[in-house]
Amino acid sequence: xxxxxxxxxxxxxxxxxxxxxxxxxxxxxxxxxxxxxxxxxxxxxxxxxxxxxxxxxxxxxxxxxxxxxxxxxxxxxxxxxxxxxxxxxxxxxxxxxxxxxxxxxxxxxxxxx
Amino acid sequence: xxxxxxxxxxxxxxxxxxxxxxxxxxxxxxxxxxxxxxxxxxxxxxxxxxxxxxxxxxxxxxxxxxxxxxxxxxxxxxxxxxxxxxxxxxxxxxxxxxxxxxxxxxxxxxxx
Numbered sequence: 001x002x003x004x005x006x007x008x009x010x011x012x013x014x015x016x017x018x019x020x021x022x023x024x025x026x027x028x029x030x031x032x033x034x035x036x037x038x039x040x041x042x043x044x045x046x047x048x049x050x051x052x053x054x055x056x057x058x059x060x061x062x063x064x065x066x067x068x069x070x071x072x073x074x075x076x077x078x079x080x081x082x083x084x085x086x087x088x089x090x091x092x093x094x095x096x097x098x099x100x101x102x103x104x105x106x107x108x109x110x111x112x113x
Numbered sequence: 114x115x116x117x118x119x120x121x122x123x124x125x126x127x128x129x130x131x132x133x134x135x136x137x138x139x140x141x142x143x144x145x146x147x148x149x150x151x152x153x154x155x156x157x158x159x160x161x162x163x164x165x166x167x168x169x170x171x172x173x174x175x176x177x178x179x180x181x182x183x184x185x186x187x188x189x190x191x192x193x194x195x196x197x198x199x200x201x202x203x204x205x206x207x208x209x210x211x212x213x214x215x216x217x218x219x220x221x222x223x224x225x
Contacts, residue, residue: 032212043117043203043216044156051212089155093212100171101214105155 002027004090006104013080013111021075021107023064023090031092033057033066033073038087038106047075047088080111116140117217119204125223132191134220136204145187146214147171147179150201159202162187194224 007022025031032051036044048057053068062077073090090104117138126132138145147159148171158171160179168179176198178190191198204217 036214041218043205043218044214045216046213049212100158100161103156105153 002031002092002094002102004092004102004104006088006090006107009087009106009108011107011109013109015082015111015113016079017111019075019077019080019084019109021088021090021109023073023075023104025071025073025090025092027071027092027094029095030068031094033064034091034093034101035062035064035073035075036089036091036103038089040086044089080109082111082113085109085111117204117206117215119202119217119220121220122218123221125225126194127225128195130194130224132194132222134189134202134204134222136187136189136217138185138187138204138206138215138217140206140208140215141184142206142208142215143184144207144209145181146205146207147177147187147189148203148205149173150203150219156203159189191222191224194222196224198222199224 003026005024034049035047037047038044048059050057050066056065064073064075087106087108089106091101093101120135143164146161148156157173161169162181180188202220205214207214
């Protein structure tokens, strides 16, 4: 079945450091790929998405590129801020009409001043 | 006002009790979902509903039931709560046009 694998956290970075959170997936065809973010005490919210190979999703300084050849969708940000501290979830939705979304286990990011 | 609301936000109960978690949305979406979140396990789908007349089991539906009372309301019940149902529960809706899920703030349930 479909699955998403994320790097385990927590990830601790200093402010202005470069961030990478790895995500790889297993699915047939060309699923849609997402990153959701969960701030403390809140529900998840969509951060960015990509629907086809080589697409780049971007939002709030975060980017992720859909790599079919490596089945990856790594999240990056050039300079993190304390306000980026949250849990980040990689997710996929299978291709071909509606199917349920499969989430990764989440990666907690802590940014220290 | 929040688009997806959940009540209660926190609940402590005892083993064997019946519990209902409620979810309401003002986004006008037909599709609604219940997930549970556990440390190290991410989000797992309990039930989902594509419209008022459509209810589907997710990957971990045992011990849970749902009711879709209206387009805007989707409730989750634990008929006889057990300690391993202690978790954070999220309700969500989805917008097919933007392929986006919208989550409520969550209900933290503790079963003693």
